[in-house]
Amino acid sequence: MLELAYIRRNPEEVISRLATKNFDAKPIIDEILAIDDKRRSAQKSLDDTLAQLNKASKEIGELYKAGKREEADQLKASTTQWKQDITALEAEMKKNEIELQAKAVLLPNTPHSSVPKGKTPEENEIIHTEGTAPELGENAIPHWELAKKYDIIDFETGVKLTGAGFPIYKGKGARLQRALINFFLDKARDAGYLEIEPPILINEDSGFGTGQLPDKEGQMYFVNEDKLYLIPTAEVPITNIYRDMILDASSLPVKNCGYTPCFRREAGSYGKDVRGLNRLHQFDKVEIVQIRIPEDSYVALEEMREYIAGLLRELQLPFRILKLCGGDMSFASALTFDMEVFSAAQKRWLEVSSVSNFETFQSNRMKLRYKKDKDKPVLAHTLNGSALALPRIVAALLENNQDSKGVRIPEMLVPYTKFEYIN
RNA sequence: GGAGAGGUGCCUGAGUGGCCGAAAGGAACAGUUUGCUAAACUGUCGUACGCCCAAAAGUGUACCGGGGGUUCGAAUCCCCCCCUCUCCGCCA
Numbered sequence: 269m270l271e272l273a274y275i276r277r278n279p280e281e282v283i284s285r286l287a288t289k290n291f292d293a294k295p296i297i298d299e300i301l302a303i304d305d306k307r308r309s310a311q312k313s314l315d316d317t318l319a320q321l322n323k324a325s326k327e328i329g330e331l332y333k334a335g336k337r338e339e340a341d342q343l344k345a346s347t348t349q350w351k352q353d354i355t356a357l358e359a360e361m362k363k364n365e366i367e368l369q370a371k372a373v374l375l376p377n378t379p380h381s382s383v384p385k386g387k388t389p390e391e392n393e394i395i396h397t398e399g400t401a402p403e404l405g406e407n408a409i410p411h412w413e414l415a416k417k418y419d420i421i422d423f424e425t426g427v428k429l430t431g432a433g434f435p436i437y438k439g440k441g442a443r444l445q446r447a448l449i450n451f452f453l454d455k456a457r458d459a460g461y462l463e464i465e466p467p468i469l470i471n472e473d474s475g476f477g478t479g480q481l482p483d484k485e486g487q488m489y490f491v492n493e494d495k496l497y498l499i500p501t502a503e504v505p506i507t508n509i510y511r512d513m514i515l516d517a518s519s520l521p522v523k524n525c526g527y528t529p530c531f532r533r534e535a536g537s538y539g540k541d542v543r544g545l546n547r548l549h550q551f552d553k554v555e556i557v558q559i560r561i562p563e564d565s566y567v568a569l570e571e572m573r574e575y576i577a578g579l580l581r582e583l584q585l586p587f588r589i590l591k592l593c594g595g596d597m598s599f600a601s602a603l604t605f606d607m608e609v610f611s612a613a614q615k616r617w618l619e620v621s622s623v624s625n626f627e628t629f630q631s632n633r634m635k636l637r638y639k640k641d642k643d644k645p646v647l648a649h650t651l652n653g654s655a656l657a658l659p660r661i662v663a664a665l666l667e668n669n670q671d672s673k674g675v676r677i678p679e680m681l682v683p684y685t686k687f688e689y690i691n
Numbered sequence: 692g693g694a695g696a697g698g699u700g701c702c703u704g705a706g707u708g709g710c711c712g713a714a715a716g717g718a719a720c721a722g723u724u725u726g727c728u729a730a731a732c733u734g735u736c737g738u739a740c741g742c743c744c745a746a747a748a749g750u751g752u753a754c755c756g757g758g759g760g761u762u763c764g765a766a767u768c769c770c771c772c773c774c775u776c777u778c779c780g781c782c783a
Binding site (some may be wrong): 307308311312314315316318319321322325326327328329330332333340341343344345346347348350352514516627641642644 | 741742753754
């Protein structure tokens, strides 16, 4: 959610910046400004009337104490009208505030000035490509066939237990998952991230805080009995730890990481996108989250991006980094880099990470602030990135490392898997 | 799931109708003192939205778990909800 004070002071700037996201903010901003005017004048009247009433109440008390009963009763009678006015003004205030909130949540975050214009993923800017796709022979097969061949992932039984998109990993498949999780968590810790194991169900306030609610309600699994959502990413619980907090400036930056399963309904997906491990309803992911002062959040974003690139390098996967164009960015993000690995048998780039700076968009929703000495509290910047999402990493590892003997495990991972080949 | 206790500021904790945005202590911060550490003393020490304003200062209102009610006036009385703790039950 954009800050109201910012919108009020710079309406034109907000409109022009949101144009980069192909979002026409003018009508909403006009309404916001109009409602805000009404709200302020209503508040002025309300506060003034309340002040009158408070003053009279105090006098009534004093009159009673002085035994001036009649005068007190007289003054009492005069409060009736004020109280009526107050009731009406309070209703007006509440209405304005609800309308204002309803409009404000419609506005996406303003993109950073470096965000390229564009509408589709094709217009994302490739800022870096690294590694080379392996030369696979004629017999190369996609990961879902490798999974079957070596009996390490069972999609069909997942369908039986739950439904499509809930695979079973077994044997070396399960061990590979566990190895990757440990590898990623160890790396994150070495990079200074504090490991968190959060709940994987969250309440509505948490969903609102990071921006999943209200607009992406249909993307999350919902437990109706307890009104809880299954997390789509560890970002939600790990960032919401700091909801409604005023951190001391000395406790920043916050660097957290965590492994969780992630649950996504992925309504509307189909075709080759959902084949094999390409898109699942449940998957494992290690997430990194940072909370920063505004002045250094973009340095942090670069640092996170380079950290993730380092992981891909260690896994010896060919990858590229995209700077997302306005049209492909998420609602809440100000700047996003996607990391894609090349999955050689499918001959496709697969997104395995997305790292974003949300600036104050989430912290304004969450009321996540920090404070330096006696200064006013200031909204912090929040950032997060996948480091990494497992399924597509597994897909690329299987496909790219297949040879006549089986699937070779990259060197860095062998201490974790404790086996060198899947065969 | 059943029974009871309780939710007050960063923390502990007082406050049962006006003198309460809230005692006291602790923590923290600033200063004085001090060879250093410690201690002592003094001061500061919530948030939001308005108004005023270049800003600071000032000022109005609201907030004592959340929502409603009674009253001229509510942290305090009444109703509903939520949460936490303890005991019992169940259980990895």
